[in-house]
Amino acid sequence: xxxxxxxxxxxxxxxxxxxxxxxxxxxxxxxxxxxxxxxxxxxxxxxxxxxxxxxxxxxxxxxxxxxxxxxxxxxxxxxxxxxxxxxxxxxxxxxxxxxxxxxxxxxxxxxxxxxxxxxxxxxxxxxxxxxxxxxxxxxxxxxxxxxxxxxxxxxxxxxxxxxxxxxxxxxxxxxxxxxxxxxxxxxxxxxxxxxxxxxxxxxxxxxxxxxxxxxxxxxxxxxxxxxxxxxxxxxxxxxxxxxxxxxxxxxxxxxxxxxxxxxxxxxxxxxxxxxxxxxxxxxxxxxxxxxxxxxxxxxxxxxxxxxxxx
Numbered sequence: 001x002x003x004x005x006x007x008x009x010x011x012x013x014x015x016x017x018x019x020x021x022x023x024x025x026x027x028x029x030x031x032x033x034x035x036x037x038x039x040x041x042x043x044x045x046x047x048x049x050x051x052x053x054x055x056x057x058x059x060x061x062x063x064x065x066x067x068x069x070x071x072x073x074x075x076x077x078x079x080x081x082x083x084x085x086x087x088x089x090x091x092x093x094x095x096x097x098x099x100x101x102x103x104x105x106x107x108x109x110x111x112x113x114x115x116x117x118x119x120x121x122x123x124x125x126x127x128x129x130x131x132x133x134x135x136x137x138x139x140x141x142x143x144x145x146x147x148x149x150x151x152x153x154x155x156x157x158x159x160x161x162x163x164x165x166x167x168x169x170x171x172x173x174x175x176x177x178x179x180x181x182x183x184x185x186x187x188x189x190x191x192x193x194x195x196x197x198x199x200x201x202x203x204x205x206x207x208x209x210x211x212x213x214x215x216x217x218x219x220x221x222x223x224x225x226x227x228x229x230x231x232x233x234x235x236x237x238x239x240x241x242x243x244x245x246x247x248x249x250x251x252x253x254x255x256x257x258x259x260x261x262x263x264x265x266x267x268x269x270x271x272x273x274x275x276x277x278x279x280x281x282x283x284x285x286x287x288x289x290x291x292x293x294x295x296x297x298x299x300x301x302x303x304x305x306x307x308x309x310x
Contacts, residue, residue: 018115062087078106078119080141085151085160101160108171112178121197122170126163128201132250169207173200181217187224193298198241199227202248206255215260222261230268233278235299236286243275 002019006012012029015022032040054061062084069075075083082102086094109118124140127133127147135143148155172179176188191199203224210220231244247268254267268277278286292300 020115076117076120077138077140078117078123081119081123081144084141084145088151097156097160101156101164104164105167108167110171110174112175118170118174122167123163125170125200125204126166128249129205129252132253134245134249165208165211166204169204169211170200172207173203183221184217184224187221187228190228190302191224194228194231194302195298196227196231196244198245199231199248202251203227205252214257219260223264226261226264226268230277232299232302233283236283236290237278238286239274239276239278247271247275 002015002017002021005015006022006025012022012025052064054064065083065087066080069080085102086097089097105122106117106119109122110116111118120137120140123144124135124137127135127140127143130147131143133143148159172185173188173192176185176192179185179188191203206215206220206223209215210217231241234241234244251264251267254263256263271277292303
């Protein structure tokens with residue numbers, strides 16, 4: 001869209017959306033002058049374009065793409081996954097899948113007023129939930145390709161549709177004010193304030209259940225409060241947060257749909273040692289000596305806000 005706009009003799013400043021293409025166009029149009037035109041033109045005339053022709057049903061375009069990519073600037077995991085999803089489709093199908101699924105995923109996996117993509121993190125959390133295993137940050141694409149070896153009709157309708165819905169929910173984790181239910185928005189804001197990102201592989205499927213009407217709003221709020229209570233109590237006792245990602249990785253598997261909240265509580269209360277859920281007594285004892293004024297701002301503000309609102 002941005003390219004067509006710029007090539008239509010429109011003012012780049014009038015383009016209504018954020019676009020790196022527009023920004024680059026503005027950069028070069030301001031940088032190139034009559035004084036440096038000849039040397040820039042000379043440089044451009046030396047550019048070489050290489051076209052690689054593949055034989056359909058014989059050459060593997062994805063494999064060749066990965067080989068070429070490995071020799072230059074590394075692409076993000078999301079770039080590789082996008083390419084894997086679109087590669088092999090007809091141009092018409094590529095456009096449809098991109099418009100219907102991938103563009104929605106990309107547009108939602110980012111903070112408001114920030115163009116930095118969080119698609120890598122979204123798909124990593126999605127794969128953590130699906131595989132019950134946390135992929136290495138540089139191996140998300142490999143895990144995705146391994147999980148979805150067959151890109152059949154079900155993959156393009158069911159899997160990508162689910163990932164798109166997760167992206168829309170993920171956007172509300174990143175931007176809690178976009179959740180229209182104020183009580184839920186408030187709890188999501190607290191989770192973001194405490195930076196409990198490790199809980200996302202658990203929150204996302206629970207949020208999904210709520211969005212599908214499988215649990216009530218009050219139940220979803222209770223789940224979000226349990227997550228806060230569990231992580232914040234552990235902070236008060238000084239328990240290491242290092243194992244939380246593995247706890248939240250499998251916690252959804254412990255849910256009994258007929259006894260949703262209680263099954264989550266049972267699972268956490270059963271934890272022992274450094275994984276345990278601190279009791280009220282432990283918290284009362286720890287708070288007598290805990291210097292809350294000299295702790296991280298996120299924990300300090302969280303405590304005082306909760307006290308202020310009783």
